[in-house]
Amino acid sequence: MKKPKYQIIIDFIKEKISKGEWAIGSQIPSQRHLARMFGVNRSTVIIALEELMADGLIEGKAGKGTVVTNNTWTLMGDHLSTNWNGNVTQGIHKASVSTVQEINETESDNRFIQLSKGELSPELFPLEEMQDIIQKVSKQLTPFGYEEPKGNIKLREAISNYLKERGIDVSPSSILVVSGALQALYLISIGLLKDKSTVFLEEPSYLYSLSVFQSAGMDLEGLPMDNKGVKVDSIYQTKETGRNILYTIPSFHNPTGILMEDRRREELMEYCIREQIPVIEDDVYRDLWMDNAPPEPLKAKDRHGNVLYIGSLSKTLSPGLRIGWLVGPEPVIDRLADLKMQLDYGSSTLSQLVAEKWLSSSLYEHHIEKVQKQLRIRRQRALEALEKYLGSVATWDVPKGSFFIWVKINPAFKVKKLFEKALSKGILINPGSIYKEKAGQFVRLSYGFASLDEIEKGIFQLSEIIKNNKG
Structure with missing residues (x-):
């Protein structure tokens, strides 16, 4: 006989609790989340939760939602359980805001x-070309171990040639292969900035949806924009030299889509060099132009090593490859390469070999x-x-x-x-x-x-x- 839907929800929650996956003190998913998970009305979820409350397993708490108060073992005897609820809020890295967490979870739900x-879109994924490249890479494989700290040298050479076509003349030794642009930002936050530094950024900005710099003890200082980009005259030194840095997305800004005009880029570079404010240029959307190619990157105008330049294949080819790059002065790249080795001992060798094949051939440009x-x-x-x-x-x-x-x-x-x-x-x-x-x-x-x-x-x-x- 088929179980009623509310009983399926009850069994699911009991199993989570009995396995210790939802420990005592844990907040269970919201009614809306459970309703979506099981494809039922919230009234069905409420019936299930009320029965679990009657059994003494969960309890509604003001300001905390519904939390686990007992498990099957504590109900059977005088056994104490570790309350992880306090620990999960004590780490140094801040949690995403609840709306961002909900978005991240829902983005993996194909029903939406x-x-x-x-x-x-998967419709734009170059499946046949990717299969062909992966097959070629697999046939050329030799036993492989950890890559160089800065990344596979052939990939860094391919990135160097790719960047030259976009106005940036940089040696492979000044390139660090990273597992996506976000890792580059994380490495910068823990490896280059003093505590209590200020990160200038456009407001609004994608960076506000993350907690990477705030978790490292930095303050975010929003700057107004117009349709030409960030307003340079709004930037000011908030602290002594060495405690300010500027993060910007000049080409097709996220979320506004604004394209910083060339003259504004020149003004921004002139100001930041004069005031000794280093720049993080996030340029992951550059190749996705539709009308005209964007102006040269800020990094192309950099003759003082003032700009840390971030690029990636996640937006243009495949986020699943987890391949991006960070360009900067060699001492900076050496420092961050050391930190990356401490974190993950290098990005996936297979992904790097596949990325190199894409960038060193005409396939990538044709795909774009x-x-x-x-x-x-x-x-x-x-x-x-x-x-x-x-x-x-x-x-x-x-x-x-x-x-x-x-x-x-x-x-x-x-x-x-x-x-x-x-x-x-x-x-x-x-x-x-x-x-x-x-x-x-x-x-x-x-x-x-x-x-x-x-x-x-x-x-x-x-x-x-x-x-x-x-x-």
Whole structure:
């Protein structure tokens, strides 16, 4: 006989508790999360939770949600259990805010229309080419161990040649292969900055959705932007020299999509060199231009070793490869290479060999041309849907690259409510609040991952939510 759905939920939670996976003091997932997990109404979840509460296994606590208060062993005798609940909040690295955690979990749920993901659709993944390269790499394999601290030399040579075509003349010895751009930021935060340093950054910014610098004891100082990029005259020395650094995404900024114009880049470099403010340039979206190639990177204008330059294959080819790079003065790269060895003893050899094949051949450039073509089609579909369904309640600028549209919703409707209602309808969006957008009226919509039909359907559903839930 088939179990009722509430009993399935009860059995699931009991198993988690009995195995110690949800220890005493742990907060269990929210009703909304459980309802989504099991594909049921919240009323079904409530029935299950009430029975577990009656059994003495869980309890609702003000400000903490529902927590595990006993397990089957403590109910059977006088056995004390370790309460890990206190420990998980004591680590030095801060947790993501709850909205970001919810987004991260939901992005792996294929049942949702993903208007949030900052990655390319599986439809744009070069499967045949990737299979061919992996097959070639496998045939050439010899026994392999740990790579050099800075990364595979052939890959670093390929990255060096790739960067020369984009205006950056750098030796392989000044390149560190990292497991994605985020690892580069983490290494910088723990290896180069003094405690209580200030990180200047555009506001809003993708960096606000992370806790990498705050966990290392840094302060984030937001800087205003206009349609040409960060406003240089808003930067100021908050502390003595050596305690300030600037993080910027000049090409197709995340989340706003703004492309910093060339003259603004020159002004920014002149100011930072004069004031001795080092720069972290996050350039992972550079190749995803659709109308015209962006101006040269800040690093191309750097003759003083002032810029740490971050690039990656995650946005353009495959996030699963986990291959990125950090460019800087050799002493900096040596320092961070040592730290990376202490963390993971180097990025995957197989991924590095595959990445080298992509970059050292014409395959990568041909792939980028195909991606750019498809992004133009996706952008057009998204813009048409926005105009058709949200034109009366929202405004936006046309992005020149990458896969984000920064949409301002009419103040009559709260974005927080839109995010929650969209989730309940199977649509995931990114509210501007996670990027520290102060007005609370922006959402970041991605047209990079969802199918064309899903893009239109998702935007239509957002318009229906706004229409039916004004106020």
